[in-house]
Amino acid sequence: MNGMLSRAVTGAATVARGVRDDQLDLPAPRDGFGVRELLGHLAWTAAMLEAPARREQPPPGRRMGVFGEEMPVAEDASPFERALGLSGRDPAWEP
Template sequence: MLDLEPAAQEVIRLVGGITDDQLTAPTPSTDTSVADLLDHLTGLALAFTWAARKSAEDVPGASAPPPPASADNLDPQWRTLLPARLDELVEAWRKPDAWTGMTMAGGVTQPAEVMGMVALDELVLHGWDLAKATGQQFHCDPASTEAVLAFTTESARPEQAAGREGLFGPVVPVPADAPPFDRALGFAGRDPNWTPA
């Protein structure tokens, strides 16, 4: 079991520092604004909560792939809605049975332990995206860094190329002696030195 709370709390902290005039700013995620990313995070928090509870099959439409993230779909109450959903996400994955069996999120069925890892990876990488886009510092706890590095390293193996589709961009070369989090970013297709154009 992984603890999603440190990563979720970091996203919540970052959300609190976003100003309205930053919503249209670009992020390291290609063709994605801050508002688009907030919409994505709001949706994925809910989807991965359902995944932990094994309840997606009971929610109309939850078994279909999610619509593309869009600022047009961002809930006007995102400043309170997103933190509340992230808190629910953390609690859902604290239950041991969340990590057992098979489960579904966004139209994809996988072993629950893999889905939990994907949830952590999404929180960490998109937290970093938000921080870079809005000029805030990003902090990743050591356990989450280790888990995400292992996950992105595995995804970067040539035989995993098909599995990367839609999850990560092409690997960005990062020195082998770079900090662990920078290497995780590179394997996830992100440039650790990204800055807004």
């Protein structure tokens, strides 16, 4: 693993281990994400990176709670909008 990624993983693991159960429902620094969702995202990302090294298929994101329920998209939706819908993100959302 390259040095920068190794340091990032070590730092993230240290922070994640320090999260208490009573902190899981607190907001994370990113709007719309809680601590629980952020940790779920980190766990899924780690599984996605680890699976190829083990010559395994990565786990489905929806099963790990990374993706929400599929969102409907228009018939003429672009491939990107369809991907957003599949991942549980609203393609019509705007900041």
